[in-house]
Amino acid sequence: GAVVSQHPSWVICKSGTSVKIECRSLDFQATTMFWYRQFPKQSLMLMATSNEGSKATYEQGVEKDKFLINHASLTLSTLTVTSAHPEDSSFYICSARAGVNYGYTFGSGTRLTVV
Amino acid sequence: KQEVTQIPAALSVPEGENLVLNCSFTDSAIYNLQWFRQDPGKGLTSLLLIQSSQREQTSGRLNASLDKSSGRSTLYIAASQPGDSATYLCAVRLSGNKLVFGAGTILRVKS
Numbered sequence: 001g002a003v004v005s006q007h008p009s010w011v012i013c014k015s016g017t018s019v020k021i022e023c024r025s026l027d028f029q030a031t032t033m034f035w036y037r038q039f040p041k042q043s044l045m046l047m048a049t050s051n052e053g054s055k056a057t058y059e060q061g062v063e064k065d066k067f068l069i070n071h072a073s074l075t076l077s078t079l080t081v082t083s084a085h086p087e088d089s090s091f092y093i094c095s096a097r098a099g100v101n102y103g104y105t106f107g108s109g110t111r112l113t114v115v
Numbered sequence: 116k117q118e119v120t121q122i123p124a125a126l127s128v129p130e131g132e133n134l135v136l137n138c139s140f141t142d143s144a145i146y147n148l149q150w151f152r153q154d155p156g157k158g159l160t161s162l163l164l165i166q167s168s169q170r171e172q173t174s175g176r177l178n179a180s181l182d183k184s185s186g187r188s189t190l191y192i193a194a195s196q197p198g199d200s201a202t203y204l205c206a207v208r209l210s211g212n213k214l215v216f217g218a219g220t221i222l223r224v225k226s
Contacts, residue, residue, distance in 0.1 A: 006158065032212060034212075034214070042218065043204060043216040043217060043218045043219055044159075044204075044214075044216045046213065046214065049212065049213075091156075093158050093159065095159075095214075097212070101166070102164075103147070103149045103161050103164035104149060104161070104206075104208075104214060105161060106151070106158045106159035106160075106161075107158050108157060108158040109156070109157060109158040111156065
Protein backbone atom coordinates (compact mmCIF):
# COMPACT_ATOMS: atom_id res chain seq x y z
CA GLY A 1 0.00 0.00 0.00
CA ALA A 2 0.83 3.72 0.09
CA VAL A 3 1.90 4.12 -3.51
CA VAL A 4 2.68 7.50 -5.05
CA SER A 5 2.83 7.76 -8.81
CA GLN A 6 4.67 10.60 -10.53
CA HIS A 7 4.47 11.46 -14.21
CA PRO A 8 6.33 12.04 -16.44
CA SER A 9 9.55 10.34 -15.41
CA TRP A 10 11.52 12.63 -17.68
CA VAL A 11 10.83 15.61 -19.88
CA ILE A 12 12.84 17.86 -22.17
CA CYS A 13 11.46 21.28 -22.97
CA LYS A 14 12.56 24.48 -24.63
CA SER A 15 13.39 27.62 -22.70
CA GLY A 16 10.36 29.77 -22.11
CA THR A 17 7.84 26.97 -22.15
CA SER A 18 5.95 25.52 -19.19
CA VAL A 19 6.02 21.97 -17.93
CA LYS A 20 3.49 20.22 -15.72
CA ILE A 21 4.41 17.35 -13.42
CA GLU A 22 1.73 15.20 -11.81
CA CYS A 23 1.82 13.42 -8.48
CA ARG A 24 -0.93 10.96 -7.57
CA SER A 25 -1.57 8.92 -4.47
CA LEU A 26 -2.91 5.65 -5.83
CA ASP A 27 -4.31 3.84 -2.83
CA PHE A 28 -4.83 6.54 -0.23
CA GLN A 29 -6.05 10.07 0.06
CA ALA A 30 -3.53 12.79 0.74
CA THR A 31 -4.66 16.19 1.95
CA THR A 32 -1.03 17.22 1.91
CA MET A 33 1.67 16.48 -0.62
CA PHE A 34 5.23 17.72 -0.78
CA TRP A 35 7.44 18.78 -3.67
CA TYR A 36 11.20 18.44 -3.54
CA ARG A 37 14.03 19.35 -5.83
CA GLN A 38 17.29 17.46 -5.99
CA PHE A 39 20.48 18.73 -7.60
CA PRO A 40 23.09 16.24 -8.82
CA LYS A 41 24.82 14.46 -5.97
CA GLN A 42 22.94 16.49 -3.40
CA SER A 43 20.12 15.69 -1.05
CA LEU A 44 16.51 16.70 -1.38
CA MET A 45 15.40 20.26 -0.85
CA LEU A 46 11.79 20.87 0.12
CA MET A 47 10.24 23.38 -2.27
CA ALA A 48 6.65 23.56 -1.12
CA THR A 49 3.83 21.88 0.70
CA SER A 50 0.74 21.29 -1.39
CA ASN A 51 -2.57 21.53 0.47
CA GLU A 52 -5.80 20.14 -0.97
CA GLY A 53 -8.30 22.90 -1.59
CA SER A 54 -6.04 25.73 -0.52
CA LYS A 55 -2.87 27.54 -1.46
CA ALA A 56 0.48 25.84 -1.30
CA THR A 57 3.05 26.81 1.28
CA TYR A 58 6.40 27.64 -0.25
CA GLU A 59 9.79 27.40 1.38
CA GLN A 60 11.95 30.45 1.66
CA GLY A 61 13.62 31.31 -1.59
CA VAL A 62 11.24 29.35 -3.81
CA GLU A 63 9.36 31.52 -6.31
CA LYS A 64 5.66 30.72 -6.12
CA ASP A 65 4.97 32.32 -9.50
CA LYS A 66 7.68 30.19 -11.04
CA PHE A 67 6.61 26.91 -9.52
CA LEU A 68 2.82 26.75 -9.57
CA ILE A 69 1.26 24.10 -7.40
CA ASN A 70 -2.31 22.91 -7.64
CA HIS A 71 -3.87 20.32 -5.35
CA ALA A 72 -7.36 20.01 -6.77
CA SER A 73 -8.27 16.63 -5.32
CA LEU A 74 -7.29 14.34 -2.48
CA THR A 75 -5.22 12.19 -4.81
CA LEU A 76 -3.60 14.63 -7.22
CA SER A 77 -1.12 17.46 -6.93
CA THR A 78 0.55 19.13 -9.88
CA LEU A 79 3.71 21.21 -10.14
CA THR A 80 4.00 23.51 -13.14
CA VAL A 81 7.37 25.01 -13.92
CA THR A 82 6.51 28.19 -15.78
CA SER A 83 8.71 29.93 -18.33
CA ALA A 84 11.37 27.31 -17.79
CA HIS A 85 15.05 28.19 -18.04
CA PRO A 86 18.10 25.93 -18.15
CA GLU A 87 18.76 26.60 -14.47
CA ASP A 88 15.42 24.95 -13.69
CA SER A 89 16.82 21.68 -14.99
CA SER A 90 16.75 19.31 -12.05
CA PHE A 91 15.19 16.22 -10.54
CA TYR A 92 11.79 16.90 -8.98
CA ILE A 93 10.21 14.45 -6.55
CA CYS A 94 6.86 14.48 -4.78
CA SER A 95 5.83 12.71 -1.61
CA ALA A 96 2.80 12.10 0.55
CA ARG A 97 1.87 10.38 3.77
CA ALA A 98 -0.91 7.81 4.06
CA GLY A 99 -1.74 8.68 7.66
CA VAL A 100 -0.54 10.31 10.84
CA ASN A 101 1.58 7.37 11.96
CA TYR A 102 2.88 6.52 8.52
CA GLY A 103 6.18 7.44 6.98
CA TYR A 104 6.48 9.36 3.76
CA THR A 105 6.11 7.69 0.38
CA PHE A 106 7.90 9.21 -2.58
CA GLY A 107 7.18 9.26 -6.27
CA SER A 108 9.72 8.00 -8.76
CA GLY A 109 10.80 11.51 -9.66
CA THR A 110 10.84 13.60 -12.82
CA ARG A 111 14.04 14.55 -14.60
CA LEU A 112 13.49 17.96 -16.19
CA THR A 113 15.93 19.20 -18.81
CA VAL A 114 15.44 22.68 -20.22
CA VAL A 115 17.29 23.37 -23.45
CA LYS B 116 17.64 25.00 12.80
CA GLN B 117 17.66 21.23 12.44
CA GLU B 118 20.68 19.82 10.66
CA VAL B 119 21.15 16.21 9.67
CA THR B 120 24.57 14.74 9.03
CA GLN B 121 25.38 11.38 7.54
CA ILE B 122 28.70 9.60 7.90
CA PRO B 123 30.42 8.27 5.90
CA ALA B 124 29.66 10.14 2.68
CA ALA B 125 30.68 7.11 0.69
CA LEU B 126 31.46 3.50 1.47
CA SER B 127 32.80 0.64 -0.61
CA VAL B 128 32.77 -2.87 0.82
CA PRO B 129 33.14 -6.43 -0.44
CA GLU B 130 30.06 -8.56 -0.67
CA GLY B 131 29.06 -10.29 2.55
CA GLU B 132 30.27 -7.64 4.95
CA ASN B 133 28.11 -6.24 7.71
CA LEU B 134 28.08 -2.47 7.70
CA VAL B 135 26.81 0.51 9.65
CA LEU B 136 25.64 3.84 8.31
CA ASN B 137 25.40 6.75 10.71
CA CYS B 138 22.98 9.64 10.92
CA SER B 139 23.04 12.46 13.47
CA PHE B 140 20.68 15.36 14.02
CA THR B 141 21.10 18.53 16.05
CA ASP B 142 17.63 18.97 17.54
CA SER B 143 16.13 16.03 19.43
CA ALA B 144 12.57 17.38 19.06
CA ILE B 145 11.60 15.05 16.22
CA TYR B 146 8.46 13.05 15.55
CA ASN B 147 10.22 10.22 13.80
CA LEU B 148 13.18 9.28 11.65
CA GLN B 149 13.02 7.50 8.34
CA TRP B 150 15.68 5.74 6.32
CA PHE B 151 15.41 5.71 2.53
CA ARG B 152 17.22 4.16 -0.35
CA GLN B 153 17.70 5.98 -3.65
CA ASP B 154 18.95 4.32 -6.80
CA PRO B 155 20.52 6.55 -9.48
CA GLY B 156 17.92 8.64 -11.27
CA LYS B 157 15.10 7.20 -9.22
CA GLY B 158 12.82 8.27 -6.42
CA LEU B 159 13.15 7.27 -2.79
CA THR B 160 12.19 3.91 -1.37
CA SER B 161 11.33 3.85 2.31
CA LEU B 162 13.31 1.27 4.26
CA LEU B 163 12.49 1.81 7.90
CA LEU B 164 10.47 4.26 9.97
CA ILE B 165 11.26 4.74 13.65
CA GLN B 166 8.82 6.70 15.77
CA SER B 167 10.34 9.00 18.39
CA SER B 168 9.18 6.65 21.16
CA GLN B 169 10.88 3.64 19.60
CA ARG B 170 14.47 2.48 19.88
CA GLU B 171 14.79 0.33 16.79
CA GLN B 172 13.10 -1.22 13.81
CA THR B 173 14.02 -4.27 11.77
CA SER B 174 13.20 -5.40 8.27
CA GLY B 175 14.99 -8.41 6.86
CA ARG B 176 18.72 -7.70 6.80
CA LEU B 177 18.19 -4.11 7.88
CA ASN B 178 18.11 -2.83 11.42
CA ALA B 179 17.80 0.82 12.37
CA SER B 180 18.27 2.23 15.84
CA LEU B 181 17.34 5.60 17.27
CA ASP B 182 18.80 7.41 20.26
CA LYS B 183 16.78 10.59 20.31
CA SER B 184 18.46 12.11 23.33
CA SER B 185 21.89 11.96 21.72
CA GLY B 186 20.57 12.80 18.27
CA ARG B 187 21.78 9.64 16.56
CA SER B 188 20.50 6.85 14.37
CA THR B 189 22.31 3.97 12.76
CA LEU B 190 21.32 1.72 9.89
CA TYR B 191 22.84 -1.73 10.09
CA ILE B 192 22.97 -3.84 6.94
CA ALA B 193 23.81 -7.48 7.44
CA ALA B 194 25.50 -9.68 4.85
CA SER B 195 25.66 -6.96 2.23
CA GLN B 196 24.93 -7.80 -1.42
CA PRO B 197 25.74 -6.00 -4.69
CA GLY B 198 22.04 -5.20 -4.97
CA ASP B 199 22.35 -3.09 -1.82
CA SER B 200 24.45 -0.58 -3.75
CA ALA B 201 22.59 2.73 -3.66
CA THR B 202 22.49 6.04 -1.82
CA TYR B 203 21.04 5.81 1.66
CA LEU B 204 19.31 8.85 3.09
CA CYS B 205 18.06 9.49 6.57
CA ALA B 206 15.43 12.11 7.29
CA VAL B 207 13.89 13.44 10.47
CA ARG B 208 10.34 14.64 10.63
CA LEU B 209 9.75 17.94 12.38
CA SER B 210 6.53 19.61 13.45
CA GLY B 211 4.42 20.76 10.54
CA ASN B 212 5.16 17.62 8.56
CA LYS B 213 8.52 18.88 7.37
CA LEU B 214 11.28 16.37 6.56
CA VAL B 215 14.92 17.33 6.87
CA PHE B 216 17.30 15.12 4.95
CA GLY B 217 20.92 14.26 5.38
CA ALA B 218 23.23 14.42 2.38
CA GLY B 219 23.27 10.64 2.11
CA THR B 220 25.79 7.81 2.11
CA ILE B 221 26.73 6.34 -1.24
CA LEU B 222 27.17 2.61 -0.77
CA ARG B 223 28.91 0.31 -3.19
CA VAL B 224 29.00 -3.41 -2.52
CA LYS B 225 31.54 -5.19 -4.69
CA SER B 226 30.97 -8.73 -5.87
